[in-house]
Every structure is written in C-alpha cells, then in structure tokens.
Amino acid sequence: ASVRINGKDKGVVWTKPFRVDITDGLKEGENDVIVEVTNSWFNRVAGDEMAVAPTKYTQTNVVLGNDFRGNAVSEITLESSGLLGPVTIQVAVEQK
Known part of the structure; x- marks a missing residue:
C-alpha cells in the first residue's frame, strides 16, 4: 500500500x-x-492461472500447477486482500 x-x-x-x-x-x-x-502478486498470478478467458494480466515465467499450499489450480483459494483492518494513527512515546 x-x-x-x-x-x-x-x-x-x-x-x-x-x-x-x-x-x-x-x-x-x-x-x-x-x-x-x-493486490498481492500471488492473487494476480493465481487469478491469471484460474481465468477461463485467455486474457493474462501478468507476464511471468511462474506457472502454478499447485499453489504454495499444494492445492491444484482448480482448488486455489485467493488470499484476502485490500484494506482489511482499521487504519489507526498511533502516538509513539519517546523512551529516555
């Protein structure tokens, strides 16, 4: 981000x-x-691998026969992405 x-x-x-x-x-x-x-690189590459249409948005030599969990392409679950939690502003306290 x-x-x-x-x-x-x-x-x-x-x-x-x-x-x-x-x-x-x-x-x-x-x-x-x-x-x-x-979005994460994994989601983009996995999305290209899972797409039915021949349109690819990435150019890479990565081919996901399986994802990093060992799931076949047909079973790949995309990772959560986006702004997933609250955005907070925190005040840091200086330590002496």
Missing part, C-alpha cells in the same frame, strides 16, 4: 507491520490520509 498524508508521499509498505511514520506530514486540525492498496 502506498501512503500519503496531506499530499506528502510517505512511501510504500508491503509487509507486516504495515506502519509508516507520518509525523512530519501532520498539521493542526483535519488531515488528509490516502492509502492506495494493490
């Missing part, structure tokens, strides 16, 4: 703990937070 606060790019997070420091982008009052989420 890419994160912007008040128009300032705060970078991309792609693995846990999915946190970015927005301190220098905050202002008094209301703030504009934008989180753009991209």
